[in-house]
Amino acid sequence: xxxxxxxxxxxxxxxxxxxxxxxxxxxxxxxxxxxxxxxxxxxxxxxxxxxxxxxxxxxxxxxxxxxxxxxxxxxxxxxxxxxxxxxxxxxxxxxxxxxxxxxxxxxxxxxx
Numbered sequence: 057x058x059x060x061x062x063x064x065x066x067x068x069x070x071x072x073x074x075x076x077x078x079x080x081x082x083x084x085x086x087x088x089x090x091x092x093x094x095x096x097x098x099x100x101x102x103x104x105x106x107x108x109x110x111x112x113x114x115x116x117x118x119x120x121x122x123x124x125x126x127x128x129x130x131x132x133x134x135x136x137x138x139x140x141x142x143x144x145x146x147x148x149x150x151x152x153x154x155x156x157x158x159x160x161x162x163x164x165x166x167x168x
Contacts, residue, residue: 084099096152099160106130111154113141121153129157 082137096121106146108130118141120126133139138160162165 059108096145096147098141098143098147100137100138102133102137102139105135106133111139111141111157113139118143118152118154121155122156124153124155126154126157133157 074167080111098116098118100112102111103115104112106112108119108127109122110118111126111130111133112118119129121144140158140160141154142156144155
């Protein structure tokens with residue numbers, strides 16, 4: 057009787073180990089199909105001299121995220137320049153910050 061019980065116990069242990077391994081190695085389906093939100097882009101003219109902590113574009117002030125690419129480049133821009141801002145969140149969100157700034161590039165016009 058002992059051999060039947062130990063055989064059953066070892067098969068159960070093996071099945072439990074196989075199930076645990078399968079669960080650990082399976083892909084996280086919820087995360088593998090998750091699409092991150094698209095970055096928010098604001099384009100316009102700088103309407104006040106930027107500082108390292110904020111920039112005003114089309115008379116709207118945007119806070120610049122510390123230690124970001126935008127923080128490093130903010131002072132290289134001046135009033136009157138057209139820029140593109142990449143925000144960390146929605147335009148109206150008070151927690152949203154500028155994470156990148158670049159000079160606005162007009163799309164190429166087709167030759168006629």
